[in-house]
Amino acid sequence: MKKLFKIVLFSVGMLFLQSCYYDTVIVDEGEVIPPPDDISYSEQIMPIWADYCVNCHKGAVAPDLRPSNSYNALLNGGYVLTGDADNSVLYHSLLGTNGVPLMPPGAKLSSTNINLVKGWIDQGAKNN
C-alpha cells in the first residue's frame, strides 16, 4: 500500500514537471540577425508594417500604418520618441510591455524584426 502511494505521488510529481516543461514559450526559433548600422525606413521597416500590421492599421485604428501615412502617424502621433526606443510606445507594442498591448495581437514578431524596429528608432527614426 505504501509503495502504491509512493508511485502515485511520483506520477503526480512528474505530471507537474511535464506541465512546466510544456509551458515554455519558444519566442524565436530562427537565427536572430542583429540590426545593421543604417536602417532604411522605406526598405526595412515599412515592409514589416505591410506584412504584419496594415490589415488592421489601415486608417480607423491608430496608428495608420499604410505606406503613405505611417511615418507621420508614428512620429506625430507620439508612438515613436526619436532615438529612444525604450521609451517609445511602438517598441513596447512589439514586446507587449509597459502596459501597451502586444502587436500584432497574440503573435509576436520575430526578434530580428523587433530588433530592426528598435535599431531604426535608436538611430534617430529617420524617414529614409
Ligand code: HEC
Ligand atoms: C488584428 C489586428 C491588429 C494587428 C494585426 C495589429 N494591430 Fe496594433 N492595434 C490593434 C488595435 C485594435 C489597437 C487598439 C488598442 C487595442 O484595442 O488593443 C491597436 C493598437 C496599436 C498601437 C497603439 C497602442 C497604444 O497603447 O496606444 C500600436 C503602436 C500598434 N497597434 C502597433 C501595431 C504594429 C506595429 C503592428 C504590426 C507589427 C500591429 N499593431 C498589428 C489591432 C491590430
